[in-house]
Amino acid sequence: MYTQSFNVPDSPGAKTVALAPSSEDPALQAAFDARIDADGRIEPQDWMPEAYRKTLVRQISQHAHSEIVGMLPEGNWISRAPSLKRKAILIAKVQDEGGHGLYLYSAAETLGTSRDQMLEGLHSGRAKYSSIFNYPTLTWADVGVIGWLVDGAAIMNQVPLCRCSYGPYARAMVRVCKEESFHQRQGYEALLVMMTGTAEQKAMVQDAVNRWWWKCLAMFGPPDADSPNSAQGMRWGIKRVSNDELRQKFVDATVPQAKVLGVTLPDPDLKWNEERGHHDYGQIDWNEFWETVNGNGPCNKERLATRVKAHNEGQWVRDAALAHAAKKQARSIKEAA
Numbered sequence: 001m002y003t004q005s006f007n008v009p010d011s012p013g014a015k016t017v018a019l020a021p022s023s024e025d026p027a028l029q030a031a032f033d034a035r036i037d038a039d040g041r042i043e044p045q046d047w048m049p050e051a052y053r054k055t056l057v058r059q060i061s062q063h064a065h066s067e068i069v070g071m072l073p074e075g076n077w078i079s080r081a082p083s084l085k086r087k088a089i090l091i092a093k094v095q096d097e098g099g100h101g102l103y104l105y106s107a108a109e110t111l112g113t114s115r116d117q118m119l120e121g122l123h124s125g126r127a128k129y130s131s132i133f134n135y136p137t138l139t140w141a142d143v144g145v146i147g148w149l150v151d152g153a154a155i156m157n158q159v160p161l162c163r164c165s166y167g168p169y170a171r172a173m174v175r176v177c178k179e180e181s182f183h184q185r186q187g188y189e190a191l192l193v194m195m196t197g198t199a200e201q202k203a204m205v206q207d208a209v210n211r212w213w214w215k216c217l218a219m220f221g222p223p224d225a226d227s228p229n230s231a232q233g234m235r236w237g238i239k240r241v242s243n244d245e246l247r248q249k250f251v252d253a254t255v256p257q258a259k260v261l262g263v264t265l266p267d268p269d270l271k272w273n274e275e276r277g278h279h280d281y282g283q284i285d286w287n288e289f290w291e292t293v294n295g296n297g298p299c300n301k302e303r304l305a306t307r308v309k310a311h312n313e314g315q316w317v318r319d320a321a322l323a324h325a326a327k328k329q330a331r332s333i334k335e336a337a
């Protein structure tokens with residue numbers, strides 16, 4: 001719906017293709033607004049305001065990059081996992097993240113951007129990805145804590161995206177969230193086992209929690225008062241729940257889990273507030289957050305270099321796949337003739 005047909009004069013027989021027009025048109029804008037107000041879905045062939053399209057391309061591609069770069073901090077533990085079982089679980093999880101990246105790149109492509117453009121943005125350092133992946137994974141406990149807290153925070157962020165107004169993004173998120181749930185549980189379970197172990201193992205878990213806790217709170221983004229774009233995202237049905245609300249939900253859900261696990265969350269101000277019916281928590285270091293977002297975190301350069309190297313080393317695979325596809329196509333044309 002809301003598409004126009006354009007003639008393509010250069011093509012033989014002036015083939016007609018359907019394209020969503022990009023021109024400003026009050027009637028198209030009104031139809032778009034009505035669809036959003038009715039909580040309907042916008043699909044790739046539908047007309048959409050340019051700003052909506054741009055916002056989604058940025059958000060979905062950043063999300064895809066985060067999945068792909070997110071494979072790196074844990075990927076370097078695959079060869080050092082403490083047992084065959086843990087190795088198999090970790091390989092499956094890291095592979096899932098790669099799959100999430102691919103669904104999301106595909107969803108972004110439906111908005112008129114290309115995979116090459118998006119990858120160029122990532123590899124040149126122009127595009128952002130979640131800054132949580134710019135911190136090192138120092139011990140095996142980090143792998144458990146990433147599953148429990150980082151994937152746990154990701155779930156909080158991503159479940160509302162299953163109701164995002166842009167159809168391909170919303171649909172991709174359904175499967176992503178199911179897999180994230182497995183990631184969270186495997187991490188928590190790995191930590192539960194470590195917490196029944198030696199004093200050294202318990203200390204390792206506590207140390208990892210201390211290092212990751214605040215960074216996970218920052219994953220939800222700046223406070224609502226400092227997020228000027230959030231209101232527009234909410235209006236468009238892209239963002240459903242505010243940063244602060246999501247952060248609060250995460251804190252409230254995590255405190256009892258920490259208790260069961262037997263670890264302390266490193267925040268002296270963390271306490272139940274009877275009146276609010278929520279936990280109060282301390283101040284997040286936003287300077288550190290912005291430093292990392294802007295490329296100065298402990299692992300930004302290392303992550304980007306690893307990613308670019310992997311991409312370059314995979315060139316022969318892409319070349320071979322294209323050559324194979326071309327050969328196959330040539331063969332089927334010959335057979336048809």
Ligand SMILES: [Fe+2]
Pocket residue numbers: 067096097100176180
């Ligand atoms: Fe993921």
Ligand SMILES: [Fe+2]
Pocket residue numbers: 097151154179180183
């Ligand atoms: Fe995950």
